[in-house]
Amino acid sequence: MKLPTPPSDEQFTSRLRSAAVAARIGLWLGICFGLAFVTGVISHYAQNHSQPIPFPTSPSWGYRVTQGVHVVSGTAAVPLLLVKLWTVYPRLFARPPRGLRRLAVEGLERGSIGVLVAAAIFQLASGLLNSAQWYPWSFSFRSTHYAIGWVAIGALVVHIAVKLPVIRRALGADVDDTSQDRPNATRPGVLSRRGLLRTTWVASGVAVLATAGSTVPLLRNVSVFGVRSGDGPGGIPINKSARAAAVTASAVSPDYRFTVAYGDREVTLTRDELAAMPQATRSLPIACVEGWSAGGSWSGVVLRDLLDLVDAPRGRDVLVVSLQESGPYRETVLQGNFADDDRTLLALRLEGEELAIDHGYPCRLIAPNRPGVLQTKWVKRLEVQA
Amino acid sequence: MRATRAAVGALGVLAGAYGAWLLLSRQDLAQLTNAALWLASGVVLHDFVLAPVVLVVVAVVARVAPRHVQAPAVVALVVLGAVTLLAIPVLGRFGARPDNPTLLDRSYGTGWLVLAGITLAAVVAGALVVRSRHRPAVPPTERSPRGPRPGGG
Numbered sequence: 001m002k003l004p005t006p007p008s009d010e011q012f013t014s015r016l017r018s019a020a021v022a023a024r025i026g027l028w029l030g031i032c033f034g035l036a037f038v039t040g041v042i043s044h045y046a047q048n049h050s051q052p053i054p055f056p057t058s059p060s061w062g063y064r065v066t067q068g069v070h071v072v073s074g075t076a077a078v079p080l081l082l083v084k085l086w087t088v089y090p091r092l093f094a095r096p097p098r099g100l101r102r103l104a105v106e107g108l109e110r111g112s113i114g115v116l117v118a119a120a121i122f123q124l125a126s127g128l129l130n131s132a133q134w135y136p137w138s139f140s141f142r143s144t145h146y147a148i149g150w151v152a153i154g155a156l157v158v159h160i161a162v163k164l165p166v167i168r169r170a171l172g173a174d175v176d177d178t179s180q181d182r183p184n185a186t187r188p189g190v191l192s193r194r195g196l197l198r199t200t201w202v203a204s205g206v207a208v209l210a211t212a213g214s215t216v217p218l219l220r221n222v223s224v225f226g227v228r229s230g231d232g233p234g235g236i237p238i239n240k241s242a243r244a245a246a247v248t249a250s251a252v253s254p255d256y257r258f259t260v261a262y263g264d265r266e267v268t269l270t271r272d273e274l275a276a277m278p279q280a281t282r283s284l285p286i287a288c289v290e291g292w293s294a295g296g297s298w299s300g301v302v303l304r305d306l307l308d309l310v311d312a313p314r315g316r317d318v319l320v321v322s323l324q325e326s327g328p329y330r331e332t333v334l335q336g337n338f339a340d341d342d343r344t345l346l347a348l349r350l351e352g353e354e355l356a357i358d359h360g361y362p363c364r365l366i367a368p369n370r371p372g373v374l375q376t377k378w379v380k381r382l383e384v385q386a
Numbered sequence: 387m388r389a390t391r392a393a394v395g396a397l398g399v400l401a402g403a404y405g406a407w408l409l410l411s412r413q414d415l416a417q418l419t420n421a422a423l424w425l426a427s428g429v430v431l432h433d434f435v436l437a438p439v440v441l442v443v444v445a446v447v448a449r450v451a452p453r454h455v456q457a458p459a460v461v462a463l464v465v466l467g468a469v470t471l472l473a474i475p476v477l478g479r480f481g482a483r484p485d486n487p488t489l490l491d492r493s494y495g496t497g498w499l500v501l502a503g504i505t506l507a508a509v510v511a512g513a514l515v516v517r518s519r520h521r522p523a524v525p526p527t528e529r530s531p532r533g534p535r536p537g538g539g
């Protein structure tokens with residue numbers, strides 16, 4: 001058979017490729033991108049060292065929910081974007097208009113669509129790959145995904161502003177309305193327009209069900225494409241192993257000492273001494289930036305009790321230093337409101353058992369409403385900032 | 387209305403410009419080149435590989451499949467195609483690491499087969515229901531108000 005090589009949009013005659021369909025899918029696509037943008041900005045802010053407005057410590061499951069929504073809305077957007085692009089594909093081949101002024105206006109509009117499509121595909125693809133911990137690129141994921149997130153939402157807002165009259169007419173009329181269709185887009189499709197829309201919603205729903213189990217425990221057995229089954233020591237998966245962090249020796253060494261410092265005051269403790277301090281148990285989730293999360297029952301020393309050993313004043317940021325010798329999260333900043341929160345622990349145990357080395361033995365930070373990458377493992381030093 | 391649209395559009399331009407500045411100011415040239423390559427590849431892969439492939443597949447279905455099988459086939463293609471595409475990173479287990487057994491710890495191939503089986507079964511069941519409903523009536527018309535139903539899920 002002959003391959004179609006479309007030189008013009010007039011060769012696309014299906015009546016499914018209509019503004020009536022595009023606007024309806026676009027509405028949900030816009031909602032998904034809006035959710036992903038807002039939750040993405042929240043996640044980015046939560047990871048900032050400097051937080052002019054302190055990131056709240058409550059609810060403890062807040063970040064678990066926002067980051068879960070981030071990944072779920074991005075996943076749901078994949079089928080929506082594919083079908084949306086299918087409905088408007090003929091426009092790629094539309095002939096440019098005559099006249100310099102109209103040409104310039106159309107050029108600008110198509111340029112903005114180009115930016116939108118490139119940014120949208122990039123966000124979904126890079127986000128999906130990141131959630132599966134696949135990094136076949138050399139750019140910084142966090143910087144780039146964040147920056148392109150702004151580009152995508154900006155281009156989306158421009159697109160909505162440009163198309164607003166078309167969108168309003170399309171959503172105000174029946175889905176089978178043809179008043180905004182290209183004149184020759186009249187051939188009935190294999191599906192009806194409603195059929196195509198329902199199929200798209202089903203595809204989106206299946207995409208979510210097949211992946212969301214990594215963060216929604218109820219879906220664990222349904223999510224055949226979940227990046228994590230949820231298994232792991234103490235019922236919690238691992239992001240970075242002790243071997244990957246190169247701490248397999250230092251973490252179990254008898255020479256291990258934990259230090260808390262404030263100014264020229266320093267207190268050094270062995271792990272046994274940490275375990276001999278008053279212990280507290282807290283139910284707190286680990287919620288990873290990659291979108292998976294799991295709740296656990298952690299036991300250890302309330303972090304504030306450790307800061308009191310060196311008479312650190314309240315409200316001070318604390319530098320948390322890990323045994324690992326390299327990596328961007330070797331040192332993290334624990335903001336003052338988190339350091340003072342009664343739920344923040346230097347955890348020694350998980351689910352009543354000694355912390356597994358991959359979970360941060362000899363001790364790790366666990367705080368409420370905090371991105372997983374900042375729940376520092378293999379902690380060796382707390383430095384209260386001046 | 388016009389003023390509102392212009393204001394909203396300006397807001398969008400502002401947000402986009404902020405993103406562009408963020409992108410350009412935080413990484414070195416090699417990283418930026420790589421990011422640009424990825425940005426362009428997504429559009430090129432969609433517009434000139436995926437979209438034409440879909441055109442060809444739909445054309446083949448339209449030509450080869452019997453009329454009453456076409457709608458269910460397209461439904462199955464959309465659902466399975468989209469979900470398979472987004473499952474590529476886990477199906478290939480590209481991010482798997484020997485030191486971390488809790489990562490990518492499902493048998494994704496089996497999962498795909500199960501999903502494909504359920505999708506096909508649902509689509510076939512939906513098609514049978516639609517057929518049995520239409521049989522006593524006059525042959526289904528193209529522009530029936532509700533149109534052929536996709537069935538499935």
